[in-house]
Amino acid sequence: MKTLKFKLYQHKRNRHLKRMINAAGVIYNHCIALHKRYYRRWGKHLSCAKLQSHIAKLRKRNPFWQSVGSQALQDICQRIEKAYQLFFKHNKKGVRPPGFKKVKKYKSFTLKQAGYKFLNGNRVKIGQRVYQFWKSREIEGTVKT
Structure with missing residues (x-):
C-alpha cells in the first residue's frame, strides 16, 4: 500500500471543505465526550456500533453535521x-486513551x-x-480512500 498526499490550491472556494473538516472535528470531540460519559455512568466501554x-440519529437533526x-x-x-483498543492492550506501557482535539x-x-471522484486533470x-x-x-493504481 502506498500513501500519497496532494495539496489543494489556496482559494476562498475551499471554505466549504474547511467547514466539513471543522464539522468532523466537532463530531470527533462529541464522540470522545460520549465515551467518557458512558464509562462514568455505566462503568463499561461504549461499543463502536452503538456509537455509530x-x-x-444526531446527524439527522443537525444540519452542520450533515455536511x-x-x-x-x-x-x-x-x-x-481503534485508539481505545490500543489503550486497553498496552495500558501498562503508558499508552493513553484518545483525548479531545482542538477543532x-x-x-x-x-x-x-x-x-x-477524481475528474480529468488535477480536479477532484x-x-x-x-x-x-x-x-x-x-496517480498510480486505484485510489481506495
Missing part, C-alpha cells in the same frame, strides 16, 4: 475505537468509497463541489 447508530458523509462519520467512530487543529477526515469532486489540487505526480 447514536451519531447517525460530513455517513462513511466519513463511521470512519471517525472506527478510529476512536482548529483538526486537519483532515477520511472518505472511504463514496463522497469523492468532494460532495457537490469541485476542487483543484497541485498534481505534483501522476
Whole structure:
C-alpha cells in the first residue's frame, strides 16, 4: 500500500471543505465526550456500533453535521475505537486513551468509497463541489480512500 498526499490550491472556494473538516472535528470531540460519559455512568466501554447508530440519529437533526458523509462519520467512530483498543492492550506501557482535539487543529477526515471522484486533470469532486489540487505526480493504481 502506498500513501500519497496532494495539496489543494489556496482559494476562498475551499471554505466549504474547511467547514466539513471543522464539522468532523466537532463530531470527533462529541464522540470522545460520549465515551467518557458512558464509562462514568455505566462503568463499561461504549461499543463502536452503538456509537455509530447514536451519531447517525444526531446527524439527522443537525444540519452542520450533515455536511460530513455517513462513511466519513463511521470512519471517525472506527478510529476512536481503534485508539481505545490500543489503550486497553498496552495500558501498562503508558499508552493513553484518545483525548479531545482542538477543532482548529483538526486537519483532515477520511472518505472511504463514496463522497469523492477524481475528474480529468488535477480536479477532484468532494460532495457537490469541485476542487483543484497541485498534481505534483501522476496517480498510480486505484485510489481506495
